[in-house]
Amino acid sequence: DGGITQSPKYLFRKEGQNVTLSCEQNLNHDAMYWYRQDPGQGLRLIYYSQIVNDFQKGDIAEGYSVSREKKESFPLTVTSAQKNPTAFYLCASSIDLGAGANVLTFGAGSRLTVL
């Protein structure tokens, strides 16, 4: 079955450590996204990528970094510069940006807790 796989599902990190969240898709989608979800705030866009080796900052990119070396993969690194990293992180993909009209397919999410 086609879909998006995020790992790990749960992750604990000590303050000052970087952590990388994995996102892999086998849908042959060009566009991929990372969202952060906090209670009562909905989803906020961190980074998105239209194509391999290209990505753009979203609304809350500070303290995060991404890479897009392969079409299938879009890992997110939460750096020590992120002041409040505890959150639920969602990866998504779509066929392309589609002028904003395309449906997003989401992974099951990764819950990061900073101790």
Place this chain on the structure above:
Amino acid sequence: AQSVAQPEDQVNVAEGNPLTVKCTYSVSGNPYLFWYVQYPNRGLQFLLKYITGDNLVKGSYGFEAEFNKSQTSFHLKKPSALVSDSALYFCAVSAPMDSSYKLIFGSGTRLLVRP
């Protein structure tokens, strides 16, 4: 800047009764509008979207939504609620005139259907 508002944090309804989850938006030009649903500790699933055409859009699981341009609303409805409809619902908007084609999500409305 585009935005979307979901004025109710929670909606309570009895099984078998009709349900409405409200959404209003603000964009420049004509909007693209979406509803997604999220079950606990899972990613979001697409329900329906409005791009153009008929103002009444039918989607998955018996849900529908009506685009009202004059009231800038896109309320989600279902004639007869099921206990299994209990979940977190997100309205989202994108604006074709915005070259970033970003999808902006509302803060979410929790639907609780009691038996």
